[in-house]
Amino acid sequence: MKKISILLLLSLLLCGCFALRMTVNNVGNAIFSSPQEIANKIKNPVKDSVRLSALWIGHSSILLQIYDKVIILDPFFQEKLGGLVMREKEPGLDIESISKLDLILISHSHMDHLSFSSLDKIAEKFPGRDLIFPKGVEYYLPNVDLNLIRIDNSKSQSKEFIGNPVFSNGIKITPVFALHPGGRYAFDTYTWKIQGATGYMIEYEDVTVYFAGDTGYDSLAFKKIGGNFRINLAFIPIGPCHNCDSSGFWFHTSSIEALQLFEDLKADYMIPIHFGSIRYFSDPNYPLFAMKKILQNPASKYSHLADKIKILKEGEQVIWREEQN
């Protein structure tokens, strides 16, 4: 029986079931600790006379404002991921502080991007708002009091890399390529193979924002996307990565790949996301340290990007005013 247990455990690890390893690493924290509090949370994140603003809620969650439109990206306000993994820091914004919301975007169905209770809270405060998600996510989406809009991302997941847009409240949303699997419960990624991940290009008035969601790096795809859009701001995930100055881990961009992705996109600014809150297998801030090290190295081919990268803390907001056009 002992041999069987060992074999089963090894098989799980071999299956790339890092969700299991994550759980084992974090279960103690989930029971005995609580997330670090964020001091001085912004109480009025929706501002007047804003051309573009971004408030990093934490992990991949962002409150984005483009002129009068307010969009929330991958809202994740839960304390625990999957009930078992405690986040390191609490969300940098309270839903109650959001005074206006026009649109919710979900990039894929993984638990750190599609949070049921967060959607419930948003639906309670902003019932009937548009919720856009890629094809495949409907299998993992409970019925919530929001206007569900499934976007067809099959074209963007093909060699064309850019899909057909949809409009919501005058905001143009185009699905773009993301190298990431769908699924939610560890093995279903392998067994059901439901595709359901996308990046988004968000266009309103003269502003274009790219939200990667979660993605691995693909040179051809991101160069093409960069050639087709004039991007003002790009939200690009860094990590998780075992060795962040080389390749990423399982369909994720490492710090160095995220910088290359940013360069391919030719965007004005980048805000790194997908770090800091969830302990995958090492310090959740390791991808950020690695990125800073690359940027500070004068010999690095990415050092010239340093001024274009806005590193936010959880709860911090960056604002470009209308007169800053």
Next chain:
Amino acid sequence: MKFFKKYFIVLFFLAFSGTLFSQDLKEDKTNMFINWGLLQLVPSPTFFQDSDDNNARIQFGLKWHITPINISFNPNKYVSPFQMFMINPVRRFTGSAEIFVQPELAVYSFKYSELSIFGISTGPRIILPIYEKGENLSFSIGGKYTYRKNFSGDRDYYYGVEAGLYFFGGLIGLQYTHNFNTRTKYNFNFYIKYF
């Protein structure tokens, strides 16, 4: 016991052999059905009561879970409330009713209750969400009817009621069954089912 060891080893590697290191995430229905079918063979460890008028003991066995039909109470507009066999976890744990079939196999014979090692039970149950829309914790209650032969080869039927608690998307849980049969009044199992 050797049989079970081999069973576990072969099952686990077969279930993932086709997809273990695959980077190709395109939908592949055949592969999906094969993997799903093999994963359904993963059993749930079960403890049965085995008793007569003077003796009683706990008997270890295995149980499998088949869901011929599940009807979701509140699916989103893009998916059907009706599902057969391959049951989507979200539609199940957010609130649903289902018919289940459970083959059961005891490792050793029921020497006191004089029942055969193999049995099969079926019945209806409802699943209701408790926490995080049921994903982190859901609850079920149902009734069941069990068929099992006795040592003389005659058929033996009995009714029961069952309740369950499920975690992590309904992938794992605990189930308790109370049978209206004095020889095997209760059984308790760890619930393992990959949808």
